[in-house]
Amino acid sequence: MSVNALMPVMQEYCDVAIGPLVPDDSAALFRWVNDVKSAGLDVAYRPVDGVAFNAWLGTFATDTSKVLFVIRKRGNPAPCGYIQITNIHPIHRSAEIGIRIGSDEDRGRGIGKAALKLAVDYIWNHLNLNRIQLTVLATNLRAIRAYKAVGFEEEGLFRCAAFINGVWTDVLVMATLRPPSNPSEQWASAAPMKLAIDNS
Ligand SMILES: CC(C)(COP(=O)(O)OP(=O)(O)OC[C@H]1O[C@@H](n2cnc3c(N)ncnc32)[C@H](O)[C@@H]1OP(=O)(O)O)[C@@H](O)C(=O)NCCC(=O)NCCS
Numbered sequence: 001m002s003v004n005a006l007m008p009v010m011q012e013y014c015d016v017a018i019g020p021l022v023p024d025d026s027a028a029l030f031r032w033v034n035d036v037k038s039a040g041l042d043v044a045y046r047p048v049d050g051v052a053f054n055a056w057l058g059t060f061a062t063d064t065s066k067v068l069f070v071i072r073k074r075g076n077p078a079p080c081g082y083i084q085i086t087n088i089h090p091i092h093r094s095a096e097i098g099i100r101i102g103s104d105e106d107r108g109r110g111i112g113k114a115a116l117k118l119a120v121d122y123i124w125n126h127l128n129l130n131r132i133q134l135t136v137l138a139t140n141l142r143a144i145r146a147y148k149a150v151g152f153e154e155e156g157l158f159r160c161a162a163f164i165n166g167v168w169t170d171v172l173v174m175a176t177l178r179p180p181s182n183p184s185e186q187w188a189s190a191a192p193m194k195l196a197i198d199n200s
Pocket residue numbers: 038041042081098099100101102106107108109110111112113114135136137140141142143144145146149
């Protein structure tokens with residue numbers, strides 16, 4: 001799909017955009033969910049076959065307690081990652097969030113922080129929730145910094161709670177609460193982020 005067709009359905013911040021998955025994105029997502037090295041930064045690896053992958057994708061179409069966003073760089077229709085919002089709870093007005101930037105070359109350039117800001121903004125302003133929580137491996141310092149950069153705070157630690165590639169790892173609980181004022185206004189007044197995206 002062309003950039004011109006895609007960009008109107010994307011929310012943008014600092015050269016990063018999040019929006020719906022389009023059919024052309026599926027192959028990249030399939031590769032990323034099966035990336036053993038990246039899985040080790042997040043979850044215990046388990047291969048996801050085509051049937052399981054399509055079933056997982058299908059849940060976003062039918063289950064209103066979850067939302068999937070694909071991350072793109074401005075002016076580039078190729079997906080570079082995805083964000084999952086899950087366990088959207090109508091009574092507690094909370095949800096969980098997870099993110100993956102697909103390839104190593106796209107990491108460490110500010111894309112994760114910008115995409116998270118967009119997703120957090122969406123959660124406050126469109127889902128009208130009050131709390132976002134997540135768990136992250138205590139060894140995943142880049143992810144922890146990305147979450148802190150958009151307002152998440154550490155709430156606790158599950159000791160030796162994950163067994164990743166042969167090693168027991170602590171798991172950190174992080175959360176952010178809805179800010180008292182409109183976050184869009186807060187971010188609009190914040191200094192713009194400097195990204196290091198190469199769109200060539
Ligand atoms: C975690 C992830 C989303 C972060 O996104 P990113 O685009 O790579 O990170 P950013 O460039 O936005 O940087 C985020 C923060 O990490 C810091 N950072 C960048 N590279 C780093 C590195 N190698 N080690 C430690 N911190 C690093 C940045 O300086 C920034 O912190 P700051 O705001 O305090 O300066 C991304 O790396 C990713 O998807 N990794 C693989 C999957 C994963 O770990 N998902 C999270 C599971 S909970």
